[in-house]
Amino acid sequence: MMNTGQPILSIEKLHKDFRDTKALKGIDVSLDKAGVYGFLGPNGAGKTTTFKIVSGLLAPTSGSVRICGVDVVHDTRDAMRHLGVLFDSPAYYPYLSGEENLEVFARWSGRKGKRKISDLLSMVGLGKSMKRKVEGYSWGMKRRLGIAAALLDDPDLLLLDEPTNGLDPSGIAEVRELIPGLAYENGCTVMLSSHRMEEVDQICESITIIHDGKIVASGSVEGLSRAEPFVEIMCDDTDAAKELLRRSSDVDVVEDAGPGRIRIYSARIGASAINRILLGNGIEVRQFAEKRESLEEIFFRLTGESDND
């Protein structure tokens, strides 16, 4: 049912104001093939607002959104035929089984429900539990049931807003394991939001980082990191150490890295030579490590926020 040649999702110059709050300040996203894409940003960045606009639940202030070439604002109904979406876990009938709940959803959506419900439930790992009452499901199982519900009409694009939010570690693992298969077995494009860098790194091929209503970076996780390794040292007089190393022709970049720490990029000399330069000038090095930028650091550098809950 895909319109060939059209991006699966195309968001252009999207703005959304809520009275005085400019929640989105010109978002551009283009997804053109099956795969798993991450939409990463700290609290309040604009992830849910973007997903609500893509789902036709909120009108944008300006800008355009097309799903498989269909304009979401002008042809909402048509556009929604290509979309499956999960915000929080939907409300279920506790006394009905997982299978019966999906049957109710399929009937209520007024759509046919193209996928066989039992196949969908097996795909999300609920094959054995589909006859059990939902009241006995764990949170992770309920979230997976929600994902199955979003897939009822075989969408081209599946939006998952923080799909692991509020789950315990085993629930998080269940949902994370499931997502890549949804894209590859169904030829579906999955866009999931998260505020955890390590999560999108695990399951997404490519990520877009949003902060304060604007996109600050986009690409593969490797592409977003400063690929080169660096040497990090801890010493007493970091100012003197920086000064010394900057004078050395064997080192290109020296940066502060928090209290008592500096980082040396593009060194053409090894750790022991760096140590000798510093020691020879009376600067004692307390710790020495060769590192690469961590995921948290990438996120922090790009958004100025820490990657914690």
Ligand SMILES: Nc1ncnc2c1ncn2[C@@H]1O[C@H](COP(=O)(O)OP(=O)(O)OP(=O)(O)O)[C@@H](O)[C@H]1O
């Ligand atoms: N209905 C609303 N009325 C007023 N302001 C809103 C409304 N919905 C969202 N906002 C504001 O828009 C901004 C973006 O919110 P949004 O919920 O999209 O962020 P988010 O990235 O999903 O954050 P979180 O990680 O907390 O879910 C925030 O400043 C928020 O307070």
Ligand SMILES: [Mg+2]
């Ligand atoms: Mg949100």
